[in-house]
Amino acid sequence: MPDELNASKKAGNHPRLTWIVLSLVPLVVPPSLGAQQLAMARSVKPPITTAHKVPLKEADDAFQLDLRHQSQRYRLSPSDQIQVSFPFTPAFDQALTIQPDGFVTAAEIGDIRLEGLTTEQASEVIQARYARILDNPVVSVELKDFRRPYFIVAGEVNKPGKYELRGFTSVTEALAVAGGFNGAARRSLVLLFRRAGNEWYEVKALNLKRFFQGQDVSEDVEIRPGDMLVVSATVFSRIRRLIL
Secondary structure: OHHHHHHHHHOOOOHHHHHHHHHOHHHHOOOOOOHHHHHHHHOOOOOHHHHHOOOHHHHHHOOOOOHHHOOOOOOOOOOOEEEEEOOOOHHHOEEEEOOOOOEEEEOOOEEEEOOOOOHHHHHHHHHHHHOOOOOOOOOEEEEEEOOOOEEEEEEOEOOOEEEEOOOOOEHHHHHHHOOOEOOOEEEEEEEEEEEOOOOOEEEEEEOHHHHHOOOOHHHOOEOOOOOEEEEEEOHHHHHHHHHO
16 A cells, blocks of 8 residues: 555655545445435335335326316315304304414314314314304304415525425426526436325435436426425535535
8 A cells, every 4th residue: 555655646646635536436336316315215114005006107196296186175284374254143253273283262162173174174163063052053264374385495406495385386397496406416316205194205216307308208297285306416516525
């Protein structure tokens, strides 16, 4: 080893720089995931039914939700505000906020759990409870304020952050909102993290380089509320950061 260092000095090479470059040689072969993203992906433990029994085509199609044709009604969540109206007994009209535990505290009848219900279902539940003290009450529930859907963009973009999701938004549109790729971005590896339950995520690797080359438009999937995009860095940009 000393002979090699002496040879490097005679050749005009800097021994410390040589050591750094040699230590980084394994990075020349680009991994399928960046270190940070790989750690996040390894921590994902989807149920066996998803990992082994769902056909690949169906798993990919699960990322193609179109908000413009979504048939499911909005369901109440903590921090949502609703207006409860009684057309024939307006004295009971009231504004309620869904508490962190999913309950509201209604006048005269106490706590009612409304989290996860549509406004129509909530009106039925409230009406049934008030039927204990009122004669055939008529109740309507209106959503006044709600938690805005959002998405997150992190990694090698110009403006990483949390953004409000307003209607149909594709991955490339979401990246544009976040200022687009920066100079270190690896367009062939963008990770889409999607919550599939309270304790785990689905992870999909997107190759947007193929999309921008017009080879695979299916990579530009639709963003769902709560999605997170992580743009990986290129191998050479990571090497440059280590050297500098």
